[in-house]
Amino acid sequence: MSHAPDEMMTVAAARALADGMTCFVGIGLPSEAANLARATHAPGLVLIYESGTIGAKPGALPLSIGDGILAETADAVVSVPEIFNYWLQPGRIDVGFLGAAQLDRFGNINTTVIGPDYADPRVRLPGAGGAPEIAAACREVIVVIRQSRRAFVERADFVTSIGFGDGPGTRERLGLPGAGPRRVITDLGILEPDPDTCELTLTGIYPGVSVPDVRAATGWNLRVDPDLTEVAAPSDAELAALRALRATKPSGDQARPATTAPATTAPATPNRGAKP
Amino acid sequence: MAQITSLAEAIAAAIHDGDTVAMEGFTHLIPHAAGHEVIRQGRRDLTLVRMTPDIIYDQLIGAGCAGKLVFSWAGNPGVGSLHRFRDAVENAWPGPLELEEHSHAGMANRYLAGASGLPFAVLRGYRGTSLPANTTGVAEIVCPFTGETLTAVAALRPDVAVIHAQRADTAGNVQFWGITGVQKEAVLAASRSVVTVEEIVDVLEPTPGAVVLPSWAVSYVAAVPGGAHPSYALGYSARDNDFYVAWDAISRDRDRFEAWLADNVFGAGQPAVPGGVIR
Numbered sequence: 358m359s360h361a362p363d364e365m366m367t368v369a370a371a372r373a374l375a376d377g378m379t380c381f382v383g384i385g386l387p388s389e390a391a392n393l394a395r396a397t398h399a400p401g402l403v404l405i406y407e408s409g410t411i412g413a414k415p416g417a418l419p420l421s422i423g424d425g426i427l428a429e430t431a432d433a434v435v436s437v438p439e440i441f442n443y444w445l446q447p448g449r450i451d452v453g454f455l456g457a458a459q460l461d462r463f464g465n466i467n468t469t470v471i472g473p474d475y476a477d478p479r480v481r482l483p484g485a486g487g488a489p490e491i492a493a494a495c496r497e498v499i500v501v502i503r504q505s506r507r508a509f510v511e512r513a514d515f516v517t518s519i520g521f522g523d524g525p526g527t528r529e530r531l532g533l534p535g536a537g538p539r540r541v542i543t544d545l546g547i548l549e550p551d552p553d554t555c556e557l558t559l560t561g562i563y564p565g566v567s568v569p570d571v572r573a574a575t576g577w578n579l580r581v582d583p584d585l586t587e588v589a590a591p592s593d594a595e596l597a598a599l600r601a602l603r604a605t606k607p608s609g610d611q612a613r614p615a616t617t618a619p620a621t622t623a624p625a626t627p628n629r630g631a632k633p
Numbered sequence: 634m635a636q637i638t639s640l641a642e643a644i645a646a647a648i649h650d651g652d653t654v655a656m657e658g659f660t661h662l663i664p665h666a667a668g669h670e671v672i673r674q675g676r677r678d679l680t681l682v683r684m685t686p687d688i689i690y691d692q693l694i695g696a697g698c699a700g701k702l703v704f705s706w707a708g709n710p711g712v713g714s715l716h717r718f719r720d721a722v723e724n725a726w727p728g729p730l731e732l733e734e735h736s737h738a739g740m741a742n743r744y745l746a747g748a749s750g751l752p753f754a755v756l757r758g759y760r761g762t763s764l765p766a767n768t769t770g771v772a773e774i775v776c777p778f779t780g781e782t783l784t785a786v787a788a789l790r791p792d793v794a795v796i797h798a799q800r801a802d803t804a805g806n807v808q809f810w811g812i813t814g815v816q817k818e819a820v821l822a823a824s825r826s827v828v829t830v831e832e833i834v835d836v837l838e839p840t841p842g843a844v845v846l847p848s849w850a851v852s853y854v855a856a857v858p859g860g861a862h863p864s865y866a867l868g869y870s871a872r873d874n875d876f877y878v879a880w881d882a883i884s885r886d887r888d889r890f891e892a893w894l895a896d897n898v899f900g901a902g903q904p905a906v907p908g909g910v911i912r
Binding site for chain 2: 423481517
């Protein structure tokens with residue numbers, strides 16, 4: 358079965374989640390990948406959404422982090438202060454699964470503004486949401502993001518959620534409990550922080566993608582791990598599960614970052630939900 | 634005791650020009666009908682507080698009701714940008730919008746402090762980010778017991794909180810369940826509150842996971858069935874995801890947005906406004 362680069366990215370991201378892990382799930386690409394993991398190799402993956410739904414088991418892909426199906430299938434539904442204070446803050450959660458509009462060489466995430474002046478931004482993005490504390494407190498963080506020169510920058514215009522800050526020692530100095538971004542999964546390959554410099558380094562590449570392709574889509578002088586490995590293409594079973602999952606999501610493109618124009622194919626007439 | 638009244642009378646009594654207003658509901662139970670009523674009544678220069686401004690504040694901002702926004706995530710969940718919010722921030726249309734920007738954990742704790750009668754809350758948050766240098770209400774604080782540096786966030790004390798709930802009883806006790814978000818804290822942090830409900834019943838039946846706000850902790854209750862649409866009320870309606878997707882195109886264009894408001898907020902069949910519609 359042939360596949361699109363986006364499908365490879367979602368499959369690679371899903372593979373990063375092990376069965377039985379607890380995962381704090383961000384909106385968009387991370388949610389799709391986390392649900393794919395649960396539908397394939399990790400049926401015991403515990404999905405936690407910032408809406409307070411712990412152990413959600415949606416059969417269809419939710420559009421938001423607060424769709425009814427998340428509450429109806431959760432092991433527990435708690436208030437928003439509780440999800441952040443009791444569950445996220447003490448470091449109980451294995452992995453934070455985040456998206457980003459802009460990512461820099463030290464894994465710092467920007468989802469706030471594009472442009473050097475916060476007060477007069479070139480593009481206004483949605484802002485922080487739960488991400489700053491997810492990035493600080495989860496045992497590790499995985500970022501899922503499409504790779505381009507515009508998104509992969511030397512220095513983030515605004516640090517919404519910290520990765521490794523200025524480099525080695527920053528997280529320790531700030532007293533951040535989690536290990537930070539251990540993997541960045543893109544539509545071209547997989548980047549991991551260098552153990553000494555914390556700089557994001559290409560460690561995995563997808564079939565049919567070349568190192569110059571990845572360098573051309575990176576806004577800094579990307580280092581390549583000497584042991585660069587080729588990531589296995591999606592299996593037929595993975596692709597079938599992903600496509601079945603995508604068929605359940607509402608129309609519209611939930612995967613596109615806010616900096617680009619989302620295509621919409623929605624009907625113009627709202628469809629009022631009826632009382633069951 | 635809560636006063637059971639019409640939505641129009643509740644909004645007219647509770648919300649005045651220049652007020653700080655928190656309309657809460659985390660994806661679920663968003664008080665959209667109340668937001669429309671505020672637009673119809675022509676309230677101006679509001680400080681709007683909400684974790685996820687969402688479509689409800691996109692509409693209020695585009696309609697010119699807001700002077701300031703206090704928030705933590707301003708997007709259309711799963712769809713993309715809030716275009717009226719972006720137009721206000723990037724182009725000052727229909728007027729400039731002052732921002733006070735936080736994280737979700739920070740906003741939740743700010744409500745918690747307000748509800749608890751404390752001036753601030755403490756959390757592990759914001760450290761290493763650009764947020765503290767660009768917003769107000771965040772400061773470092775040293776733990777008096779361990780010496781550890783933590784983050785303090787200023788309490789939120791809105792003039793008015795507005796929420797939507799599944800049910801109230803005839804005495805004005807309010808009950809809601811499913812994703813309960815930060816609504817309890819918002820109502821208890823605010824000086825006044827307006828609660829719209831799907832239905833008013835004689836007796837509230839116990840429901841798993843439900844939050845109950847006693848009548849004496851609430852100012853106004855109004856029955857507005859479907860008042861959360863396009864958000865939803867678990868047990869009564871489903872989230873209208875198609876509307877969230879359709880909002881992207883409606884809100885992208887100023888003229889199309891104003892036509893939508895004219896048809897859907899000011900149009901025929903809308904409830905009468907005490908004192909008349911102000912445009």
